[in-house]
Amino acid sequence: MVHVLDVEFARSQFPALKSGFVFADNAGGSQVTQSSIDLIVDYLSNTNVQLGADYSVSVASTQRVYSAAEEARKLFGAADKNEIVFGPSSTANVENLARGLEAGIKEGDEFIITGEHEANCGPWKKLAARRGAIIKYWHSTPTSPNNPYSLSLKVEDLLPLVSAKTRIVAFTATSNLLGSVVPVQAITKAVRAVAAAKGAPKVEVSVDCVAYAPHRRMDVQAWDIDFCVFSFYKVYAPHISALYVRAAAFDASVSSLAHHFLPADRAYKLQPGGPGYETLYATTSVVPYLLSLTPANDLAASFDAIAAHETKLVSALLGYLTAPEQVARGLRVVGVEEPSTDRVPTVSFVVVGDRPMRSKDVVKVFDQRGGIGIRYGHFYAYTLTGTLPPPVDKEEGPVRVSLVHYNTLEEVEKIIGVFKEIFA
Numbered sequence: 001m002v003h004v005l006d007v008e009f010a011r012s013q014f015p016a017l018k019s020g021f022v023f024a025d026n027a028g029g030s031q032v033t034q035s036s037i038d039l040i041v042d043y044l045s046n047t048n049v050q051l052g053a054d055y056s057v058s059v060a061s062t063q064r065v066y067s068a069a070e071e072a073r074k075l076f077g078a079a080d081k082n083e084i085v086f087g088p089s090s091t092a093n094v095e096n097l098a099r100g101l102e103a104g105i106k107e108g109d110e111f112i113i114t115g116e117h118e119a120n121c122g123p124w125k126k127l128a129a130r131r132g133a134i135i136k137y138w139h140s141t142p143t144s145p146n147n148p149y150s151l152s153l154k155v156e157d158l159l160p161l162v163s164a165k166t167r168i169v170a171f172t173a174t175s176n177l178l179g180s181v182v183p184v185q186a187i188t189k190a191v192r193a194v195a196a197a198k199g200a201p202k203v204e205v206s207v208d209c210v211a212y213a214p215h216r217r218m219d220v221q222a223w224d225i226d227f228c229v230f231s232f233y234k235v236y237a238p239h240i241s242a243l244y245v246r247a248a249a250f251d252a253s254v255s256s257l258a259h260h261f262l263p264a265d266r267a268y269k270l271q272p273g274g275p276g277y278e279t280l281y282a283t284t285s286v287v288p289y290l291l292s293l294t295p296a297n298d299l300a301a302s303f304d305a306i307a308a309h310e311t312k313l314v315s316a317l318l319g320y321l322t323a324p325e326q327v328a329r330g331l332r333v334v335g336v337e338e339p340s341t342d343r344v345p346t347v348s349f350v351v352v353g354d355r356p357m358r359s360k361d362v363v364k365v366f367d368q369r370g371g372i373g374i375r376y377g378h379f380y381a382y383t384l385t386g387t388l389p390p391p392v393d394k395e396e397g398p399v400r401v402s403l404v405h406y407n408t409l410e411e412v413e414k415i416i417g418v419f420k421e422i423f424a
């Protein structure tokens, strides 16, 4: 049974939403719950000392910081909180991961990457350059013959890239531009089967969940992946990133960056049953917020309710953008055009044809009117925006409207109302 999301309740948890401003740039960063704000203020007011010492305030501080490891464990669906590493951003975390893997990379090893957010490309490209490894791109291809921009990642484009030399496969679970949900479990299974058949001795799979985690439930164990990353500032909290490193990979693949790689208990030698351990993982904000969204008190149920509500939002938006009048006007969705639960409400488009319109000029109308935040750009997906067929100005990129579960159908109607004036 899928619960109906109580959107008013969800909205009431976010102080920023009380202003009535329409936040439609959530793929850039979501709003923050009051409980998260309260925890930060309380932490900085009462327990802001260096972690890991034995004096009481440091013990409390360490406990509070690492309560987030348990929170991230639950969000990832990981087996153990010691598989969680924090970093300032996902960009930094993937770079750290690539550095940590460096000693085990040989000349000629192959990395298959998606050309999306540079956070999940740059570190692998730089690692390849340092070690003489080879980069192969798994590119998105069109899903509709009528729209060359209707791009999505397809497993059939990936599997021919797998060889006996494949060492790393790094892809996004959802692109921050295209919005479709990639079937991580099926893809990983297929990659591992082909790699095994071709005799690849060691393949590790890394998944960028930054644009996925606000919308759908991660499940690193069922997905059978080695590394996964997301950023809390897209998931209703401030900017800090969590990296999942499968326990086996901690031992076999990832060496220490400098003095440690910071899984919780290993870094601070916290022992189950030791001082403070019972209260260690008590202070969290994102998981309790997500659990509060349905009476089931269960993350899967919350994400199902989120998916159902988001599908209504994306249906309304795509319904407008792909209607015959808009197609005739030159609007082309960048990404899959059909709404479904496999499509998060991150919707990008360009205006081409006889009366093309610059993305910048579309967004300018919104900014001049005020009250709604959307944006245009490459969104750091340099390879993707730089290879759009037919090309669009790389800097300007598409217009992007990105919604989450706290957005409403009324807000979507407001956005469409402005589009109607622009494209009249």
Ligand SMILES: Cc1ncc(COP(=O)(O)O)c(C=O)c1O
Pocket (backbone or CB within 6 Å): 027, 028, 088, 089, 090, 091, 092, 117, 119, 120, 172, 174, 175, 176, 208, 209, 210, 211, 231, 241
């Ligand atoms: C898909 C994707 N990956 C990675 C990142 C980078 O995350 P961070 O800003 O935490 O480095 C982003 C940020 O927008 C993103 O959307």
